[in-house]
Amino acid sequence: MKKSLKIKDISLNGDAPITELNLDDLLPLPPPYDKIEEQPGWKRITEEQKGRIVCNLDGVVGLSLPRPETPEEEKKYVDLFVTGMQKLLSRENNWTFLQPLLLSLEYCAKCQTCSDSCPVYEASGKNDLYRPTYRSEVFRRLANKYLKPGGKLLAKLNNEEIELNWTTISRLYELAYRCTMCRRCAQACPMGVDNGLITHELRKLFSQELGWAPRELHEKGTMLQLKVGSSTGMSPKVVKDNMEFIDEDYSELTGFDVVTPWDRKDADVLLIHNAGEILSWPENPAAFTILLNAAGISWTLASDDPAYDGVNYGLFYDDVQLARIALKHAEVAKKLNVKKIVMGECGHQHKALMTIADRILLGDMNIPRESSMTFLENLVFSGKIKFDPSKNDFPVTLHDPCNIVRNLGIVEPQRRILRYLCPQFREMTPHGVDNYCCGGGSGFAVMSQNNFKDWRVAVAGRKKFKQILDAFADQPGPEVKKYLCAPCSNCKGQIRDILDYYGAPLKSGIIYGGLVELIVNAMTDLKEPFIKWEE
Amino acid sequence: MSALVLMICAYAAIVISTVVLAFRTVKIAQMPVHLRWELAPVPHEKGKSAYGGSYLEEYEWWTRDHESSIMNEVIYMAKEIFLLKGVWENNRGLWPFTFLFHNGIYLLAAAAALVFVSAIMLISSSPLSPLDLTLDLATILLIAAYLLGTAGSFGLLIKRYMDPNLKPFNSTSTYLNLVLLVLVFGSGLYAFFSTSDYSLELGYFARSLITFSPQSYISVPMGTHILIVLIFLTYLPFTYMIHFVAKYFTYHEVRWNDRPQTEKMTRKLNDLLAQPVSWSAPHVKGDGKKNWVDMATEEMKDEKKPEN
Numbered sequence: 017m018k019k020s021l022k023i024k025d026i027s028l029n030g031d032a033p034i035t036e037l038n039l040d041d042l043l044p045l046p047p048p049y050d051k052i053e054e055q056p057g058w059k060r061i062t063e064e065q066k067g068r069i070v071c072n073l074d075g076v077v078g079l080s081l082p083r084p085e086t087p088e089e090e091k092k093y094v095d096l097f098v099t100g101m102q103k104l105l106s107r108e109n110n111w112t113f114l115q116p117l118l119l120s121l122e123y124c125a126k127c128q129t130c131s132d133s134c135p136v137y138e139a140s141g142k143n144d145l146y147r148p149t150y151r152s153e154v155f156r157r158l159a160n161k162y163l164k165p166g167g168k169l170l171a172k173l174n175n176e177e178i179e180l181n182w183t184t185i186s187r188l189y190e191l192a193y194r195c196t197m198c199r200r201c202a203q204a205c206p207m208g209v210d211n212g213l214i215t216h217e218l219r220k221l222f223s224q225e226l227g228w229a230p231r232e233l234h235e236k237g238t239m240l241q242l243k244v245g246s247s248t249g250m251s252p253k254v255v256k257d258n259m260e261f262i263d264e265d266y267s268e269l270t271g272f273d274v275v276t277p278w279d280r281k282d283a284d285v286l287l288i289h290n291a292g293e294i295l296s297w298p299e300n301p302a303a304f305t306i307l308l309n310a311a312g313i314s315w316t317l318a319s320d321d322p323a324y325d326g327v328n329y330g331l332f333y334d335d336v337q338l339a340r341i342a343l344k345h346a347e348v349a350k351k352l353n354v355k356k357i358v359m360g361e362c363g364h365q366h367k368a369l370m371t372i373a374d375r376i377l378l379g380d381m382n383i384p385r386e387s388s389m390t391f392l393e394n395l396v397f398s399g400k401i402k403f404d405p406s407k408n409d410f411p412v413t414l415h416d417p418c419n420i421v422r423n424l425g426i427v428e429p430q431r432r433i434l435r436y437l438c439p440q441f442r443e444m445t446p447h448g449v450d451n452y453c454c455g456g457g458s459g460f461a462v463m464s465q466n467n468f469k470d471w472r473v474a475v476a477g478r479k480k481f482k483q484i485l486d487a488f489a490d491q492p493g494p495e496v497k498k499y500l501c502a503p504c505s506n507c508k509g510q511i512r513d514i515l516d517y518y519g520a521p522l523k524s525g526i527i528y529g530g531l532v533e534l535i536v537n538a539m540t541d542l543k544e545p546f547i548k549w550e551e
Numbered sequence: 552m553s554a555l556v557l558m559i560c561a562y563a564a565i566v567i568s569t570v571v572l573a574f575r576t577v578k579i580a581q582m583p584v585h586l587r588w589e590l591a592p593v594p595h596e597k598g599k600s601a602y603g604g605s606y607l608e609e610y611e612w613w614t615r616d617h618e619s620s621i622m623n624e625v626i627y628m629a630k631e632i633f634l635l636k637g638v639w640e641n642n643r644g645l646w647p648f649t650f651l652f653h654n655g656i657y658l659l660a661a662a663a664a665l666v667f668v669s670a671i672m673l674i675s676s677s678p679l680s681p682l683d684l685t686l687d688l689a690t691i692l693l694i695a696a697y698l699l700g701t702a703g704s705f706g707l708l709i710k711r712y713m714d715p716n717l718k719p720f721n722s723t724s725t726y727l728n729l730v731l732l733v734l735v736f737g738s739g740l741y742a743f744f745s746t747s748d749y750s751l752e753l754g755y756f757a758r759s760l761i762t763f764s765p766q767s768y769i770s771v772p773m774g775t776h777i778l779i780v781l782i783f784l785t786y787l788p789f790t791y792m793i794h795f796v797a798k799y800f801t802y803h804e805v806r807w808n809d810r811p812q813t814e815k816m817t818r819k820l821n822d823l824l825a826q827p828v829s830w831s832a833p834h835v836k837g838d839g840k841k842n843w844v845d846m847a848t849e850e851m852k853d854e855k856k857p858e859n
Contacts (some may be wrong), residue, residue, distance in 0.1 A: 022719050034782075095833070105585055108826045109837070114748025115582035116805045123797040126720035127649075129642035144719070153720055174722045202590055207794050208639035208801025227832035229768075239834065242850075335586075336835050339847035356611070370607065371587040374630065377849070378817050378824075384613045394610040425591040425809075449591040449603030 021144035026154050029185035034145065035074050037471075041141030043478050046205045046485050047492075056517060057216060058470030065466060072183065073190040074145055078468030079230055081186060092183035093226055097185045100225030101159055103218055111188040112335050116215050118499035120209045121156050124149065130201035132212060136194065139478035149451035151191045154178065155218055170354070187297050189228055192218040193468075196457035196476060198418040203449070212465035215458075229333050230495075232462045235328040238337040241550035245321025246291040247329065247462075253320040258294050259301065260315070266302040271543055276305045279352065280316035283393075286354040287315055288345065288369075290505035299529070300361060303543075303546065304537040307392075307446035310539070311400040316352065323348035325364035331372060332459040342373035344401060346381045358385040358391045359549050361530045363417030363457075366424055389420065389503065392532060393429035396436065402540040405437050410497055412438040412534065413487040415480070415511065416451035425449070430503060430531055437538045438499075444487045450477045454502070456510025472510070473517045484526065494525035497549050503531040510539035554756070555766040557777055561760055564781040569581035571788035572796065574828070579800050584819050589809040594627040595619045596809075603807060613811070633657070635744070644714075648706035655700025655736060662692035666750065669756035693750065696745055700736030704729055728792060731783050738779050763812040 025034050039052050049055070061071045070081040084090045089226025103109035105118065130148045131137055137146040144150060157178040161171040162391050178184070195215040202210035223229040232239075241247045247256065259276050266272040277283070288309070293300040318324055322344050323491045330338025345396055349357050361364045370385045378384070396403070414434060419424050427448045435440045444451070454461075463472070488498050502508050520526050527549060537546040592603035599605060606788035608618045630636040635653060638646045666689050672682045708729040711717050737816050752773055759766050769777070787793065810816070824844050828837035835846065 020715060046671050099831070103830060109828060109830060111583040111823045111826065112586045113588070115579065115585050116588055116798070118582070119797055119805065120580065123791050123794045123801070124715070125791065125794065126725070127638070127642060127645060128716045128720070129638055129645065131716065133641055147721065173725050176722045199590055202806070204637060204641040206631060206635065208798055208806055210588075210590075210801075210805070224830040224832050225837055227834070336830070336846055339843070343847055351768050360721075371589065372814055375584065375586050375816070375820055378812070382812060383610070386611065387607060390608055390610050390612075399623055420602075422591050423589070425593060425596065425599070425603055426608050427590070427602055427604045428599075429608055448840070524637070 020512055022155060023150070023176075025151050025479040026187050027179035027184045031072055031179075032296055033071070033075050034187065035143055037074055037076070037140065037475070038144065038166060039474075041143070042475065043139040043141065043482065045482055046489070047519075048523055049481075049485070053358050055474070056470070058474060059103050059467040060159050061466065066323065069466075070186045070190070073187050074194075076145075076468060076471040077190070078193050078463055078471070079190055079228075080465050081189060081228065084182065086107045094180060094182060096203075097180070097221070097225045100164055100221040101163055105163065107161065110217075110220075110335075111212065114219060116210060116213050118212070120152070121159060121213055123207050124152065124156070124209045124414040125207055126153070127147070128207075130204045130209075131204060133200040133204040134195075135198070135200065135455070135474050135479035136196065139475050145191070146194055148395060150219065151188065151195070152211045152214040154184070154188060155214060157183070177354055177405060177436075183317075188218065189209050189222050192222065192461070193230065193458075195461075196418075196453045196455060198457050199422055200450075200453070203422070209401055210220055215222045216332070220335060221335040224336060227412045230459065230463055231465070233329045233333055234337075237327070237459075237462070238341060240333065241327060241484070242337075243320045243323060244342060246325035247327045248291045248295055248408075250291055250325075252321055252324065255291060255294060255544075256319055258298075261300045261386065262294065262302050263305065265298070266493075268544065269544065270306065270520070272306055272541075274302060274305050275309065276301070278319050280314075282353050283314050283316040284355045285313060285315035286349050286357045287360060288316055288323060288326040288357060288365065289317070289360035290327055290365055291364075292327070292505045292509070293360065293530075297530070299533055299546070299548075303530070303532040304360070304388075306536050306539075307401070307429045307532060309393065310541070311395050311398065313395070315358075316354070317349045318352060320348045320351065326360055326362050326366060326369070328360065328368035328460055329462075331364050331368040338368060338372065338448035342369055343381070344509045345369060346373070346383055349383045350381060352532045354383070355426055356386055361388055361503040361505065361532065362450065363419035364506060366417075366426070366549070367419040371424060387420065387424070387429070388425050388430040389531070392535060393433055396433050396535060401438060403442050403535075403538045404540045405439055405538055407532055407538045407542075407545065408438060410499060411440045411442065411488055411491055412501055413442055413444055413484065414447070415444070415502040415504075415507055416447055416504070417456060417486075418451065418453050418457055420504065421451060422449050430501075432532065433535065436503065437534060444483045452483055454480045454507040454510040456506050456512070459506075461506040469513065470517075473513050477514045480511075481518065481520075484511075484520075485524065488524065488526065489536055492524060494522060496525055498524070498526045499534070499547065500511050500526055500528040501531055501534060502528055553573075554759060554769050554774075555575055557756070557769060557774055557781075558763075558765050560778060560781045564784045566838055568784045568788050572793060573653060575788060575793065576796050579797065583823055584816060587809065588805055590806045593807045593809055595621065595807060597623070598628075621713075624803075628802070645707075645710065648703050650703070651699045654701025655696050655698075655703050658692050659736075659739075662689050662696055665692065666753045667757050667761075669750065670761055673754055673758045674762060682842060689750040689753070693739070693753075694743060697736050697740040698731065700726040701733065702738055708733060709791035709846075720788055724790065734779050735776075735783050738772070738776040740774040745772040746770050752785060772837035774789035792835060828847070835853035 060393050071077050140146050141518040157176050197212040199212040237247045264276045326343045462473045594600045606612050617816045668669040669685045827839050830837040831841040
């Protein structure tokens, strides 16, 4: 049974979850995924885990925050939270987002117009905890009460009581990772308030002041990238070796001479892949190499760390880490003296480097940066390569990565390619800037601790899975092979997990992949199909 | 009712609300330039805004002229302001009340402007026919404003109290704001039907405000209405209800601010990057002396406490 939550509940009954999720409450899925008893559900947190880590939000634990050992330790973190709030609302420490944050904190009408636009809230069966406004209101009340003069008295008079204690901050930390920051709520808000931004700022507070961040985003994410060169752990030597293997494999498979250029000075284009592609979806970087070489583009990859990995998880939780990585990306481009940087098929890379970093990279570091969507469109319609769209004559739909589409407004280039090269292309509903997040946004796609993966697939990704099934509703069976085009590494990771979780490749015949693979698959000169359905 | 007391209240209310509103507006406007955080659709994107596209869709966009349409922004905002399009599309249950209420406010503001126009006409001994026309128009706007505003604000009050989606987020001030608004419109409605030549009486009061010469008498219903309006006017700029100002910034300075870096901006950014940082997490170690540039360019070691 869904419980009606009050804002002050966040501070009460420290060890117990404040809400419970049930499969029965979740958004129904179409057949053959409509039987609750056949759905995998999510793992229960064990007693051992409960004794070791904080499990007090919703029965899901994505962050493994160790339990404090003493009341003094609890107090230390509560005090840090207060100083963190002060810094978050100061010009020196947070000029980067101060204006948007204060506007969103001070002018929310609490009208709940945003709630139904949130795919997590909707998919959860409208659980109050996942309202875009819930965590924001908690933070707003804390800031008003503990930072403003007379705040405690005003909170009492205004009936906005909330307590700041260990329970509050530990729950708020976990709750900051129940929002994919897709910003559909911000689109819906008539005031222009952005609850996704408030989530982002809360994550920053925890990371930059308390030193709390998901292991996958911090230790194994930005820190590893800054130390080794990539969040995959690949060093420059390893990445070059791996690409060499990929080149060899695809030379054999395609009959083309697949050679990826490295560190070419004065190249027109520095292409930066999400390095996850090289490990998990090698067909994607291989397809780029085939296509760019066939078109005679002057291009290169870079082996200087971290420019062979476009990942920048700082975008999701930490401005300092974001700036460090973005600067290093630009430094390498400057060193190679390239004319422009082209983003690989990675959504958050687009947002981090193309727009967010636009006000960090000053002077000659501000090298022109372009999306692979526009770059590929130009290439496809340039006439340099011959295509045969009949090679792609199977149902194709397109997932819009939030960071490319809603956040950057890059909507049509990828569609013009698909309309040209894929005779059975069909849109999801809704699509474009109104799309639904895959559920892997804001770093979720790489987060899998405890039972978090089950939650992000079954709840955060539920709306997207329904959309995918609806897009292929005219041919639902596995006998018709269908292609879900998702031009973003993190989205692909999440979609892979969704499809696997429900057994959708077998039950519905759906495979997924990027955009460039479809382009290469349609090349007239290609003897064998590039897309392998058995995978 | 004493006109002099009302006049003094009116001047005080106008001064306080203007000063506080200006102060809060300037405070928002003077906040530092922030990192880009635009959100599609951006209506000024000429030829692309209909589907949410941006100039970043252009091949080598930095070599192209960026065509911008102010008119698209105006049309977007007009739909948002007068039709409450966002609420219509995303919160249909709230829309009738908020639509009535907001349009009640707009009509009241327009009527107030006409009342002051009529006051100027009275001062300048304008011919009767334009004055009558202005007063007739003000009368129509006033009754419409009171009816719409009363229905809308009362409906919002009930909705806020009854709706389980809204109730957990209400505070005392939520109710206070709405009760005040019900009183503003309700008292106006009562005064309107209790006063003959209502607009003309208001015109006389406005004239006395402009000429600093108090009338001899104002009827109790009208005086009460004016007093409530003045109380609301004084209270308004201290609340989130000045979102009509904030909204300019949330839209134009955040959602639609897709300006690439300019030379002027670069200078400001250089200053901001020179500011000291005091974030204390182990991977930052801001000591209040290191600035953003130091922080972003340093090679660091991870000393973060490992999680389980």
